[in-house]
Amino acid sequence: MTRSSRLSETETAVVVDVGATRTEAGYGGWHERNQAVRVEETPMKTDGLVAGLRSTVGELVEEARSAGRDVSAVAVGVPGLVDHEGRLVEAPHTSFGGVDLGDELAVDLPIAVENDANAQALGCSRILEHASLCYVALGTGIGGGIVESGEVVRGANGFAGEVGHMRAPVSTEPQDAHDGLCECGRRGCLETVASGDYLLETLGDRWWKRELPPDEERVVKRAGEAVGNAASQLAVLNDPESVVVTGKLTAKDVFVAGMRETYSRPWVDTDCPLKTHEHTWRFAREGLTEIARRAAEKSDCR
Numbered sequence: 171m172t173r174s175s176r177l178s179e180t181e182t183a184v185v186v187d188v189g190a191t192r193t194e195a196g197y198g199g200w201h202e203r204n205q206a207v208r209v210e211e212t213p214m215k216t217d218g219l220v221a222g223l224r225s226t227v228g229e230l231v232e233e234a235r236s237a238g239r240d241v242s243a244v245a246v247g248v249p250g251l252v253d254h255e256g257r258l259v260e261a262p263h264t265s266f267g268g269v270d271l272g273d274e275l276a277v278d279l280p281i282a283v284e285n286d287a288n289a290q291a292l293g294c295s296r297i298l299e300h301a302s303l304c305y306v307a308l309g310t311g312i313g314g315g316i317v318e319s320g321e322v323v324r325g326a327n328g329f330a331g332e333v334g335h336m337r338a339p340v341s342t343e344p345q346d347a348h349d350g351l352c353e354c355g356r357r358g359c360l361e362t363v364a365s366g367d368y369l370l371e372t373l374g375d376r377w378w379k380r381e382l383p384p385d386e387e388r389v390v391k392r393a394g395e396a397v398g399n400a401a402s403q404l405a406v407l408n409d410p411e412s413v414v415v416t417g418k419l420t421a422k423d424v425f426v427a428g429m430r431e432t433y434s435r436p437w438v439d440t441d442c443p444l445k446t447h448e449h450t451w452r453f454a455r456e457g458l459t460e461i462a463r464r465a466a467e468k469s470d471c472r
């Protein structure tokens with residue numbers, strides 16, 4: 171490639187945020203706030219994921235090009251563990267795993283694959299202009315990301331910041347039908363008391379649409395308390411500018427009440443370092459656009 175390593179204002183990224191149940195995708199320039207132009211159901215199996223991504227990415231690249239855009243790179247966020255080479259190693263709440271999506275998609279463009287919550291954490295840090303931030307993504311499972319000096323903390327294997335598998339405080343209350351067994355194979359993780367999967371299994375389909383009796387409300391509050399505790403631990407360990415918790419659950423007052431009851435942060439006198447946002451696409455697109463920009467830059471430097 172001969173073009174300059176400085177990216178022009180007209181260049182565009184195609185970004186796809188794959189959730190455990192829903193996939194959002196769009197394209198936009200580096201400085202644009204692109205909208206989700208597609209919302210699709212996430213396929214259940216790895217081959218379905220690869221086939222679905224291939225057509226989504228292919229179609230968006232075409233769409234962008236026919237709109238006169240110069241597409242420079244693609245970035246995909248996935249709900250699972252992504253190693254330093256960009257391979258999706260495992261995705262506990264789906265049957266995805268052991269796949270190099272960059273290779274499989276074989277697009278004729280630089281492509282980057284990142285853990286969905288890490289990409290969102292990066293985007294959130296850029297939008298809030300908080301160079302140091304802890305991010306908790308409540309969904310089917312619980313994802314997370316830690317940003318330090320504007321960069322995602324990756325760890326030795328690329329798996330740092332998996333908040334959902336921090337241990338929840340030991341509770342004397344009865345656990346779920348699985349006796350606290352988590353999808354990661356251990357017991358007592360935060361996901362076993364606060365994930366979307368757990369609440370769905372305990373309270374039933376569309377539980378958030380109905381009035382909850384006190385015993386069920388207690389389950390949601392306990393989930394909030396567990397997340398508030400985890401957020402406190404993150405704050406103590408990382409000294410971030412804010413802890414951001416995202417997902418539909420943050421629209422539930424009883425959940426947020428539980429979370430705020432247990433969240434505390436020593437030494438730092440700020441009003442409200444625990445922030446909540448119901449929707450994640452804005453963070454995902456910002457983070458993934460930046461990740462795509464870096465992939466384009468890296469390929470220019472080769």
Ligand SMILES: [Zn+2]
Pocket residue numbers: 334335352353354355356359360361
């Ligand atoms: Zn776990």
